[in-house]
Amino acid sequence: MPDDTNIQRTFSIWREFHPSRPLAHRLAGEAPVIFHTDSAPEEDSGLYEEIYRWHLREDILAGITEEGVRSEVDDVLKRLDAAKPPSARQLDVLRDFINLARTRLNEGAVDPVLWNEPNADPREEGTDAVEVNSLLSLTLHLEWIVACFEGRPGISVSVR
Amino acid sequence: MFSLMSPSQAEPLIAKVFAASSKCQLLVSEEHAFGKRCLPLGTVSLVSSEPDPARHERLVQRGAFEWRLPCLDETKRKVACLLGLKDGPDDRVRRAMDEIASIAARVGCIYPRFDPVALEEMPFRRTTTLVVDTSSVLQGALDFAARFLHPGVRLKIPAIAQMEIANQTDRFLKTRRAESRKPGRRSYELLEHLRSQGGQRALLRVELHAETEVERTYLLGDPLRSAFQRDTEDDIRELSLSVPVRSYADRLILESARHHQSQSGPAHPVRLLTADQGLARMAMAEGISPLFFRATKASDIFGRRLAGQTFAPFSGHMRHTPLADLIWELATSFGSVRIECPQSGSFQVSAIGEQFSWAPYHAEEDLLWCCFEEPKQPSATAPVPGRGQPEPPPEERRRKEEAPEAPPRGSPTPGMPANRTDNRADHEEPGRHVARSSAPAISYQPGVARGAHAASFLRLNVERLFELACLLDDQVEVPVRQVEELVGGNGSEYRRFLRTGGLVVLGDGEWVAGKRIPFLAAALRNERVEDVREALLEVPSFKRFGDMLQGLSRGEALDGKPLRRGLATYRTLGEVTLLCASVSMNRIYATPNSPEPEEFANIVLRRFPSLDRDGSGLVATGEWLEDLLQHEGIHPEVARRQLRAASELGLLRRSTEGSTTQLRHRDRVVHVLRTDSAEPVVERVFLYRGDYLIPGKASASLRIEGIRP
Numbered sequence: 001m002p003d004d005t006n007i008q009r010t011f012s013i014w015r016e017f018h019p020s021r022p023l024a025h026r027l028a029g030e031a032p033v034i035f036h037t038d039s040a041p042e043e044d045s046g047l048y049e050e051i052y053r054w055h056l057r058e059d060i061l062a063g064i065t066e067e068g069v070r071s072e073v074d075d076v077l078k079r080l081d082a083a084k085p086p087s088a089r090q091l092d093v094l095r096d097f098i099n100l101a102r103t104r105l106n107e108g109a110v111d112p113v114l115w116n117e118p119n120a121d122p123r124e125e126g127t128d129a130v131e132v133n134s135l136l137s138l139t140l141h142l143e144w145i146v147a148c149f150e151g152r153p154g155i156s157v158s159v160r
Numbered sequence: 161m162f163s164l165m166s167p168s169q170a171e172p173l174i175a176k177v178f179a180a181s182s183k184c185q186l187l188v189s190e191e192h193a194f195g196k197r198c199l200p201l202g203t204v205s206l207v208s209s210e211p212d213p214a215r216h217e218r219l220v221q222r223g224a225f226e227w228r229l230p231c232l233d234e235t236k237r238k239v240a241c242l243l244g245l246k247d248g249p250d251d252r253v254r255r256a257m258d259e260i261a262s263i264a265a266r267v268g269c270i271y272p273r274f275d276p277v278a279l280e281e282m283p284f285r286r287t288t289t290l291v292v293d294t295s296s297v298l299q300g301a302l303d304f305a306a307r308f309l310h311p312g313v314r315l316k317i318p319a320i321a322q323m324e325i326a327n328q329t330d331r332f333l334k335t336r337r338a339e340s341r342k343p344g345r346r347s348y349e350l351l352e353h354l355r356s357q358g359g360q361r362a363l364l365r366v367e368l369h370a371e372t373e374v375e376r377t378y379l380l381g382d383p384l385r386s387a388f389q390r391d392t393e394d395d396i397r398e399l400s401l402s403v404p405v406r407s408y409a410d411r412l413i414l415e416s417a418r419h420h421q422s423q424s425g426p427a428h429p430v431r432l433l434t435a436d437q438g439l440a441r442m443a444m445a446e447g448i449s450p451l452f453f454r455a456t457k458a459s460d461i462f463g464r465r466l467a468g469q470t471f472a473p474f475s476g477h478m479r480h481t482p483l484a485d486l487i488w489e490l491a492t493s494f495g496s497v498r499i500e501c502p503q504s505g506s507f508q509v510s511a512i513g514e515q516f517s518w519a520p521y522h523a524e525e526d527l528l529w530c531c532f533e534e535p536k537q538p539s540a541t542a543p544v545p546g547r548g549q550p551e552p553p554p555e556e557r558r559r560k561e562e563a564p565e566a567p568p569r570g571s572p573t574p575g576m577p578a579n580r581t582d583n584r585a586d587h588e589e590p591g592r593h594v595a596r597s598s599a600p601a602i603s604y605q606p607g608v609a610r611g612a613h614a615a616s617f618l619r620l621n622v623e624r625l626f627e628l629a630c631l632l633d634d635q636v637e638v639p640v641r642q643v644e645e646l647v648g649g650n651g652s653e654y655r656r657f658l659r660t661g662g663l664v665v666l667g668d669g670e671w672v673a674g675k676r677i678p679f680l681a682a683a684l685r686n687e688r689v690e691d692v693r694e695a696l697l698e699v700p701s702f703k704r705f706g707d708m709l710q711g712l713s714r715g716e717a718l719d720g721k722p723l724r725r726g727l728a729t730y731r732t733l734g735e736v737t738l739l740c741a742s743v744s745m746n747r748i749y750a751t752p753n754s755p756e757p758e759e760f761a762n763i764v765l766r767r768f769p770s771l772d773r774d775g776s777g778l779v780a781t782g783e784w785l786e787d788l789l790q791h792e793g794i795h796p797e798v799a800r801r802q803l804r805a806a807s808e809l810g811l812l813r814r815s816t817e818g819s820t821t822q823l824r825h826r827d828r829v830v831h832v833l834r835t836d837s838a839e840p841v842v843e844r845v846f847l848y849r850g851d852y853l854i855p856g857k858a859s860a861s862l863r864i865e866g867i868r869p
Contacts, residue, residue, distance in 0.1 A: 015280075051280035055476035105465065112207045112224075130222040131207045132469050132478060140270070141471045147273040147454075155276075 008059055009077075009159055013052040013145065014086065016154035023047070048086065048156070052145070060138050063113040069104055073135075076100055077159050086156035094146050094157055101139040110135045162510065164527040167484030168221075173507050173532045174483055175216035180503035182206045185637070186227070188494040191513060192336055193350040194242040198642075200635050201260075201490070202229040204483065204499060207469070223468030223480030227269065232257065232462035238634050241685065243347045244837020252347040257458035259354035259493070265300025265456045266362055267489045268481045269466040271473060272301045272435075272453040283474050284312045288429045290451060291316045291417040293410070294324045295435040298359050299456045305433065306366050308473055315366065318416035320409050325363065328356035331401045346837075357511065358493040364523050410439045417448045491528055502639045502669025505534045535641075535669070615660075615700035617726030618653040622733055622831070626684050626840040628654060632664060632673040633681030639670050661699030684840035687833055689797075693737035705730045709740050709750040714793050718748040735831040736842060738795045743786050743828065751795035760802040761811035761866075763792055768864045778817055778861040782828050782848030796830050796845070800853055803864075810867055816850050817861045 019035055026032035035047055064070040076097045080089050104110060112131035149155050165173075177184050183205040187198035206216060207224040219225070229235075236249040236257060243253065264270050274282075290313045296302045297317070305313055332352035335345060414432065421430040431451040432443045440450035468481045490497040491509040500506030510516055510529045521527070624647050631638055631646060643651045655671070658664035663674040676695050683691030696702045705723070712718060718740070720727045731748055734740035742748040755763060771779040771787055788794040794802075807814050828847045833840060845852050850860045 013280075051276070054471070054474070056471075057476060112209045130218060130469075130480075131209060131224050133207050133226065133467060136226065136465060136467050137469050137471055137478070140467055141473075144271050144273065144473070148279050149276045152276045 009056045011054045011056070011142075011145070012050050012082075012158045012160070013149055014048040014156045014158065015051045015152070016086075017047040017049040019047065052149070054141075054145075056138070058134070060134050063110045063132075063134050064104070065111050066109055069109045073097070073100060073104065080157050080159040082158040082160050089156045089158055091146055091150055091155060091157060094142050098139055098142055098146065101135055105133075105136055105139070162508075162516070162529040162531045164522065165530040166526050167482060167488050170484050170487075170507070170509070170530050171220050171482070172217050173530065174487065174499065175213070175220045176532065177499050177501050177504055177507050178206055178216045178220075179213045179501075181501050182208055184499050184501045185639075186490075187498045187500065188490055189496040189498070190350050190353055190494050191496065193346040193353070197242055197631065197634070198498065199235070199238060199242055199494075200230065201235075202227060204228075207467075220483045223482055225468040225483050227264075227466045227468070227486070229462050229464055229466065232458050235462055239350075241630070241634060241838055243350065244839060245347065246685075246835070246838045250347065252344075252351050254458070256347070256351045256354055257462070258456060259298070259351065259358065261456045261458050261461045262299045263354075263358060263489050263493050264461045264466060264486075266303050266358065267485050268300075268303065268307060268470065268479070269468065269486070270300075270456075270460055271470075272299060272304055272456065275450075275452040275454075278451045278453070283309055284429075286427070286429060287312060287314065288431055289314045289316055289420055289424065290431050290433045291318060291413065291420065292321060293318075293413045293432070293434040293436060293439060294321045294359070295455065296433040296453075297321060297325065297362050298355060299435055299453075300362075301433050301435070301451075301453050302362055302366060307479075316416065316420060317363065317366075318413045320412040320416075322363065324409060325356060325359040327402060328352055329360060332356045334401060353495060354493050357495075358489070361489065361492045368524055368526075407438075410436065410442065413439065414443055414446065414448065417443065418446065421448065488526065488528060500639060502641070503535055505532060506639075506641075507532050533641075615704040617701050617705070617723045617730060618657050619725045620653050620657060620729050621647070622729060622736065623840070623842040624648070625654060625657065626833075626842070628658070629663065629677060630681045630684060630839060632658075632671060632677045636673045637667060637670045638673075643671055657699055657701065660701065661696065663695070663698070684833070685835060685838050687835055687840075689736070689738055689833055692833065693739065696733065696737060701726070702730065702733060705734060706739055709734065709748075710752070712750045715749075715790055717743075718750070720748060732831045732842065735795075736833045738797060741789050741795050741830045743790065749789050749793065751789060751793050751798070753793035754798050755794070755802065757802055757805040757809050757811060760794075760799075761806040763788070763794075764803070764806070764864055765812060765866045767791065777863050777865075779863075780848060780860055781816075781850050781853050781862045782846075782860075784862055784864075785847045785853075786828070796847060796852075797832055803853065813865045813867055814854070815863045816854055817863065 023035040024032040025035070061070050061073055064073060076093065079093050079096075082089075110133060112133050114129040114131055183203050186201045186204050188201050189196075189198045205226050205228070206219045207226060208215065208219055236253055239253050239256065240249040245253065261270075265272060288309075290305055290309070292302050292305075292315060296305075302315065302317075305315060332349065332355075335349040335352060338345065413434075417430050417432050424430060430448060432439070432448050433451045433453075434440055434443075435453050435455045437452075440452045443450045468483060468486070469478055470481070471477070472479045487497055487499060487507075487509055492511045495512045496508060496510040498506050498508040508531045510531075512518075513529070516529045628638075628643065628646055631642070640651075643654070647654050655664065655666070658671075658674070659666065661674075661676070663677055663680065665672045665674055676698065680692065680695040682688070683695060697706055708718060708722070720731075723730055731740065731742055734748070735742070738751060738754075740748050741751050767787060768779065768784070771783060785796045785799055788799050789796065803812075803814060806812050829844045830847060831842050832845050834843045835841065848860060850862070853862065
């Protein structure tokens with residue numbers, strides 16, 4: 001299991017959850033909320049299950065040299081804040097991030113950064129840090145996630 | 161000198177290629193399908209904030225590289241050209257491009273696009289058995305499972321999947337050994353090479369190198385039924401190749417999964433890893449859950465930047481693909497790969513070739529044949545910079561290279577009429593001006609080197625020149641070393657010729673294609689002689705030659721003395737571009753006359769009787785062609801074309817007689833442009849051989865008669 005002490009961000013893919021039996025959720029001092037099974041699949045049940053989770057353990061934006069570009073990229077990720085409704089956190093936001101990152105990469109706005117060994121896969125050999133174009137690696141990974149999950153109904157994304 | 165190396169042994173040499181620049185070119189070659197030429201697969205740059213060669217080896221080891229691939233359409237076009245496909249990329253080229261994308265998936269630069277339900281189950285919480293099919297082996301899903309799902313999964317590779325890859329290898333080797341090199345066969349060979357060798361390497365990798373548990377299964381086939389049948393493709397019928405019976409092979413893979421399921425505990429999941437929709441559906445219908453992924457496509461990698469450092473899909477750890485792994489995979493899949501930088505040398509890795517042997521320990525230790533080449537050193541006679549003589553500045557060096565080979569005294573200068581033209585009017589008969597309308601307008605273009613020196617005559621091999629133009633079109637940037645290999649020398653005269661015509665720009669250790677190179681190359685590859693002429697007339701020396709021809713009156717031979725050592729070159733260029741033709745080396749005539757079929761028929765019917773001296777009605781074909789050349793200014797190629805057109809229009813009747821090939825006048829030849837596998841070749845045509853005028857007829861005598869209305 002991943003070591004959670006260094007986690008900077010967690011990307012999650014959520015899917016609407018339609019329970020097969022009624023579920024009750026009770027907060028202290030309040031009447032339980034019942035989630036019924038008879039809601040139509042196209043209706044938002046208000047329940048979501050995390051179907052994919054992926055951690056980033058270092059500042060992925062560290063290689064971006066210009067503050068303006070950095071905040072621009074960060075702003076797109078903030079659109080995936082878990083506090084926003086799922087309808088505002090669709091895969092399209094990840095696509096926007098990918099497009100923006102590609103543009104900035106092509107403009108040369110990103111410098112390689114040294115990644116420390118704690119981020120390396122423990123199964124791989126080698127101990128010292130090496131330069132990484134972290135934004136490019138992130139972009140490639142998000143493209144893969146989008147390619148896998150696109151088209152599936154009821155999907156939302158969050159970055160925490 | 162090639163020697164066997166493992167990827168880790170090669171890393172210092174790969175790093176050495178990056179010594180002068182952090183960006184290198186990546187070129188691949190399939191020696192039979194591509195001939196001796198290479199396909200550029202973009203550039204590889206090291207991810208480094210500081211140019212520190214001491215760290216390069218570390219960066220190479222740790223996958224700190226970016227691979228920028230060229231755009232898909234451009235690459236497809238180049239592959240089609242390399243394969244000699246006249247009609248552009250066909251379906252096999254498109255499939256070959258997908259196989260190239262699979263290379264990136266197998267080494268881990270990209271991941272297979274899994275079905276979302278499959279992905280959400282990963283990594284598996286219970287030990288699971290994955291039964292893989294052939295598509296999983298070829299398209300990187302097997303490697304993905306070995307890298308990221310192990311040890312939670314046990315991999316089972318059915319015997320039929322191994323047999324399919326063994327069959328692909330057999331097809332590849334049979335095609336490779338076949339003598340025919342037709343374009344269709346070459347594209348087939350490329351495709352089978354990419355599949356079979358890439359597939360075998362993937363199987364060997366998980367067997368020998370990955371820390372993965374791989375199980376074999378029984379074939380489980382019906383002993384009375386074959387899983388393979390004879391290939392019915394017309395192109396390869398004589399090679400007795402076989403293809404798998406797809407539905408039966410799929411059935412055997414599913415049977416492997418069912419067999420394992422029956423022997424496992426009820427709680428042990430058995431999944432089928434496949435990109436085949438039909439197999440996935442069949443598995444679902446029979447209670448086996450597929451782990452489906454979408455087939456890898458060329459668009460997944462071409463026109464994109466890939467990285468050697470990627471995030472592990474489930475943990476978020478950074479993982480790396482050593483650059484040597486990518487190079488090894490490309491070398492195995494194509495046959496050869498070269499990574500090069502003009503300033504620091506090149507590193508070539510080959511997996512197959514006539515001079516290379518193979519033994520099982522090569523596979524066990526992952527050894528391939530490697531060769532590092534230092535950058536070309538200056539010649540021994542040239543002064544070495546820094547040793548007593550300062551290196552001249554680049555501009556001065558360039559001027560020296562284009563050195564003034566002064567035109568002989570009295571020879572015409574560009575833009576000025578030739579001396580002989582001054583007296584032309586004295587020799588011309590009234591009303592006998594040769595039609596000039598078909599002659600191209602000749603004018604100097606801005607931005608092109610001018611002056612007497614630029615227009616001095618050079619000596620080149622015209623076919624090599626054309627090959628060089630096509631190579632520049634294919635690669636855009638061609639290292640000097642590659643040019644030298646092609647032209648068999650230092651290429652200074654080729655450089656001067658192309659540069660003065662704006663067809664090449666000299667880069668840093670490489671030749672860069674000029675703007676007109678695509679136009680010229682397309683014209684050469686499509687035998688569009690008029691366009692070839694238009695492009696070459698931008699070259700001052702050829703324009704000067706054209707001016708000299710334009711200044712001749714009909715029946716007047718060119719004085720070849722001003723061309724000196726360049727006579728043969730410009731004569732060939734002139735013949736190929738229909739500006740001139742020769743009766744012998746010393747008698748070159750301008751051929752500006754390109755009459756329409758009606759006019760041509762009139763000319764022929766008027767002149768033919770004068771050649772029929774013995775009244776037999778028959779004239780030697782070469783004599784007839786030479787007569788039209790000398791007296792009418794008609795090029796043999798034009799005469800051949802219009803004779804056929806006039807005959808088809810019923811304007812005249814042509815026939816031949818005599819079955820013995822005419823062996824006299826072997827020196828009476830004309831050079832013409834032809835294409836072989838969509839590559840330009842300069843062919844010598846013997847005017848006195850009848851098969852030139854009427855293909856398939858060796859008759860040396862020609863009869864031409866008018867047809868009465």
